[in-house]
Amino acid sequence: MSTQTQAPAGSDRPGAVTATPAIEISGLTKTYGSSDTPSVNNISLSVPAGTVFGFLGPNGAGKTTTIKILAGLLAATSGKTLLNGYDVTRRRSATMQQFGAVLEGSRNVYWTLSAWQNLLYFGRLKGMRGADARDRAEELLKGLDLWERRDEKVGGYSRGMQQKVAVAAALIADPPIVLLDEPTIGLDVEATRTVMEWIRTMARDRGKTVLLTTHQMNVVEELCDRVAVIRKGEVVADLPTDQLLAQFRERDKYEVRVEGNLPELSLPSGFTARSVEGTTIISGRVSDPQQVYTLVDRLRDQHAVVQSLSQVQPDLEDVFMGLIKAPAHD
């Protein structure tokens, strides 16, 4: 979904109505210190307004670095980043109004303050009037099920509750763009659901643009309209989520569990075996389910006792590995 936005002052045609991408990155490169390898290497991405965009990649790929540059916390070595058309480097205060962010692994909120104090503080920082900040803080804390404990210090909260306060702080001024680095990391199933539901509502019902990173397949499947995969600082795929997933559904992965340590079994091609605590796990990707029956027949011929047979959903690591072997571009 793309929305029409007013081009910011300073754009090529001031005041013109144009479909400005919510996030636009062009030729972005970041090399840390004296390193001779860039952590982000000449990446270009365009995120239309109103989409949930998954920014994915293995550990160390350059995701957090890119988000920090978008949030103005880190200077790029070269390239350009625009938020709703405003240049992050040159239009600092205008870009600050465009986004809220939750950054991975950092303390996004103050642990010595209560959840309530944190939200009012971040509201003030974003220029909100006291009454507006209080109303919004109440709405957020109730929505995230933190209202009853709003006056306790955040340092005493569980990891999941702290993450929810960080999400609430990012949303306090109702920004049009939300940058979320691993928003559901460390959350239990229920808190993950709540945060995911919020992300969905923000984008679908309120037209927000969400850029998120995650290592969780279900988050990608359920939330993201489009994904870009970055590896070693370079974008190796940028396509709609269903197209990405379709590539990995064409060949289903199966897993057969057999009693005992039997790694020497003779298997049809495409399957491999490993022993785990007295069980042999045989797995492989097949394009025709008949290959699985052939495997089971072969195991029976060898008097192996089959305990279970299951189809395994690809996880993101499988997806990354597949893309590394066969880069895909839209």
Ligand SMILES: Nc1ncnc2c1ncn2[C@@H]1O[C@H](COP(=O)(O)OP(=O)(O)OP(=O)(O)O)[C@@H](O)[C@H]1O
């Ligand atoms: N402050 C820093 N100084 C030097 N190198 C850094 C710094 N921060 C990150 N890097 C390096 O830049 C590369 C990209 O790191 P980054 O944190 O952006 O990756 P990521 O994709 O977010 O990984 P993860 O999924 O593990 O969070 C890594 O090789 C990392 O070691």
